[in-house]
Amino acid sequence: MANERIVIALGGNAIQSGSATAEAQQQALNHTAKQLIEIIKQGYQVAITHGNGPQVGNILLQQIQSHSEQTPAMPLDTCGAMSQGMIGYWLENALYGQLHEAGLNNQVATVVTRVEVDPDDKAFQQPTKPIGPFYSENEAKKQMEKNDITFKEDAGRGWRRVVPSPQPLRILEHEVIKALMDKETIVISTGGGGIPVYSKNEQIIGVEAVIDKDFASEKLGELIQADKLVILTEVEHVYVNYQKPEQKVLEQVTTTELRRYAEEGQFAAGSMLPKIEAAITFVESKPGRKCMITSLSKAAEAVGENAGTVIQNE
Numbered sequence: 369m370a371n372e373r374i375v376i377a378l379g380g381n382a383i384q385s386g387s388a389t390a391e392a393q394q395q396a397l398n399h400t401a402k403q404l405i406e407i408i409k410q411g412y413q414v415a416i417t418h419g420n421g422p423q424v425g426n427i428l429l430q431q432i433q434s435h436s437e438q439t440p441a442m443p444l445d446t447c448g449a450m451s452q453g454m455i456g457y458w459l460e461n462a463l464y465g466q467l468h469e470a471g472l473n474n475q476v477a478t479v480v481t482r483v484e485v486d487p488d489d490k491a492f493q494q495p496t497k498p499i500g501p502f503y504s505e506n507e508a509k510k511q512m513e514k515n516d517i518t519f520k521e522d523a524g525r526g527w528r529r530v531v532p533s534p535q536p537l538r539i540l541e542h543e544v545i546k547a548l549m550d551k552e553t554i555v556i557s558t559g560g561g562g563i564p565v566y567s568k569n570e571q572i573i574g575v576e577a578v579i580d581k582d583f584a585s586e587k588l589g590e591l592i593q594a595d596k597l598v599i600l601t602e603v604e605h606v607y608v609n610y611q612k613p614e615q616k617v618l619e620q621v622t623t624t625e626l627r628r629y630a631e632e633g634q635f636a637a638g639s640m641l642p643k644i645e646a647a648i649t650f651v652e653s654k655p656g657r658k659c660m661i662t663s664l665s666k667a668a669e670a671v672g673e674n675a676g677t678v679i680q681n682e
C-alpha cells in the first residue's frame with residue numbers, strides 16, 4: 369500500500385549465491401534489485417538491510433593474509449564497515465539500472481551504520497556467529513590449534529570461523545535514515561547488522577563482533593516506525609517439522625503460535641530462529657505491524673500478504 373514504510377532484510381543468497389568474486393556477487397545483486405523494484409513500484413517507502421557473514425569473513429581473512437608493516441590488518445569492526453560500503457555500492461549500482469529501466473526516479477543512498485552494543489554482553493564470552501568461507505573439520509581444527517580463533521560446524525554445511533554476536537541496542541544513524549526515507553529515498557543501511565560500537569566518555573569505540581542482521585533489522589523497523597518487516601531468505605515459507613516427512617507450511621501465523629513452535633525447537637538456532645525472534649519482537653512492538661518471511665522471488669507478493677509466511681498479532 370502506498371506510503372507504508374517497510375524494512376526489507378536481504379539474506380545471504382540475495383548477495384552471494386555461488387562464487388565470491390565481485391562479478392558474481394554483483395550479478396546476484398542485479399537479480400535481487402529486479403525483485404526489489406517490484407516492491408518499490410507498489411509505492412512503499414523502502415529501507416533495505418543485508419547480511420554480511422560471507423563478505424566480512426573474507427575481508428578479515430584478506431587482512432590477516434596480507435598483513436605487513438606497510439599493509440596492517442584492519443580489525444573486525446572496520447571490516448564490517450568495509451562490507452557495508454562494498455555491498456551498498458554494488459546494490460546502489462544494481463538499483464540504479466533497474467530503477468531507470470522501470471521509469472522510476474527514486475534516489476538511493478547507503479548509510480554507513482553504527483549500532484550500539486553492550487561491551488559486557490555475554491556474547492563476547494562465547495562466539496556464535498559464523499563468518500567467511502567453509503572448511504573441512506580437519507582444516508578448521510588445524511587453524512584452531514595454530515591461532516586463537518574458534519571454528520564451529522555450520523548447519524551441516526562445513527566448518528566456519530565464529531565471532532561474538534552481541535544484541536543491537538541502538539542504531540546511531542536512525543534519524544538520518546528516517547529523514548532520507550521521508551524524502552522517498554531508498555536507503556540501504558544497517559548492513560551486516562551494523563558496525564558494533566559502544567560509547568565511553570563521549571567517544572564511540574568499535575568492537576570486534578558481527579551483529580545478527582535480523583535482530584538489527586527489527587530494531588531499525590521500530591526506530592523508523594515501519595509498518596512491515598520483510599525477511600528474505602532461501603525458503604519460500606517457514607515450516608514446522610522442517611525437512612521431515614510431516615513437514616507443514618506456515619502461511620498465516622500469530623506470534624503466540626510462533627512462540628509455541630519456537631519453544632518446541634522447530635526453528636534452527638543461528639538460521640531460522642533469529643528470524644522468528646525478530647518477527648515476534650517487531651509484530652508485538654506496535655498493533656498492526658506485520659512481518660513476512662519468504663524467498664526473494666516471492667517478495668513482491670508477500671508484501672501484499674499473498675505469499676510467504678505472514679506473521680501478525682491475534
Ligand SMILES: Nc1ncnc2c1ncn2[C@@H]1O[C@H](COP(=O)(O)OP(=O)(O)O)[C@@H](O)[C@H]1O
Nearest residue numbers: 379380601602603606607610634635636639640
Ligand atoms: N523451520 C524452518 N523453516 C524453514 N527454514 C528453516 C527452518 N529451520 C531452519 N531453516 C533453514 O533456515 C535457513 C535460513 O537461514 P539462513 O540461511 O541463516 O538465513 P539468511 O538467508 O539470512 O542467510 C533456510 O534456508 C532453511 O534452510
Ligand SMILES: NC(=O)OP(=O)(O)O
Nearest residue numbers: 419420421560580581
Ligand atoms: N550479519 C549477519 O547476520 O550476516 P549473515 O546474515 O550473512 O549471517
